[in-house]
Amino acid sequence: MAERAQKIWGYRLLLVLMVSVVAFVLLLPLGSRAGGIPGPDVVLLIVFAWIIMRPDYVPLLLAAATFLAADFLFMRPIGLWAALSLIGAEFLRSRRLQLRDASFLFEWLLVVTVIAVMTLVNALVLSMVAVEQPSLGLTLIRLIFTAATYPIVVILAGRAFGVKKLSSADLDRIGQRL
Template sequence: MIDPLTRRRLGYRTLFIGIGFALIFVRLLPLSHTPGALPGPDLMLALTLAWVLRRPEYVPALLIVIVFLLEDILFWRPIGLWTLIVLGATEFLRARETALRDLPFALEWALVAVLLVVMMSLKRFMLMIVMVDQPALGLELFRMLMTLAAYPVVVMVSRVAFGLRRAAPGEVDAFGHRL
């Protein structure tokens, strides 16, 4: 029999993978044939950042690598570059999770904004070094702004629909370990 803590962790990890595959599937659907459409938000990135800031144990590094590497392969991006950048950003947040636990949402949103700018700049710099064609800067900035605008919605849906919340200071699990 599985203890409730392990069941909850496995449930959220399965949910993360399921949402990731569903978002990839929806992005692969030929819903619009209009060229030159504006890019939408990167919901998987917003979801990953929100979940790592709330419950980092639900989103281990291996799951992040699996989902984002699959995105790199399926969407014809330089394989591993965006995955490595996202992994670095999530590990940066994971290392500071206890310090960021009491952060008000406005400051969390600002932190995510700064992180998105750093991630996009790092990606563009790396692609510039190896002289790979890059998307237009305006389109990437718009996608980053759309992702930032979608972040509060992703946080709210994660809280309301999935019951994902931050660990309270001093909260313990079923075994008495501090979260």
């Protein structure tokens, strides 16, 4: 049991480290120019992929802290995208049993749909309070890049870091209900 707890905490630490490295790289001034093409929301994708594959590795408070820190670092309106991301993450966590046996295509479409709804709600809330926001074209490009990057994040999580979905046999072996 202690070995399992150490493994879980190790993966939680790895998640924080991965998100920190991604945030650091995104904040580096590597040939960035104003009005450039927006990249994918990799922090969101990492947390979503890990929540779908191993929800026990990403507790609610860790996800909330990750999303809130990303809001501060990327100078977004504090709390709005974090709240939407947390709602999306918990929605995906609540669908973990259906996603465990579903095809990757279904999982991918569900994640993209959740991110699209989050993006729409974000734009609506920002427009209601008259906050300046990126153009619709840039928002759609970011959504497309984020959707296209999700399979890469899932492959890296599984191959490079060993984060895999739990099967029913794994759940029986560790004596846990997911």
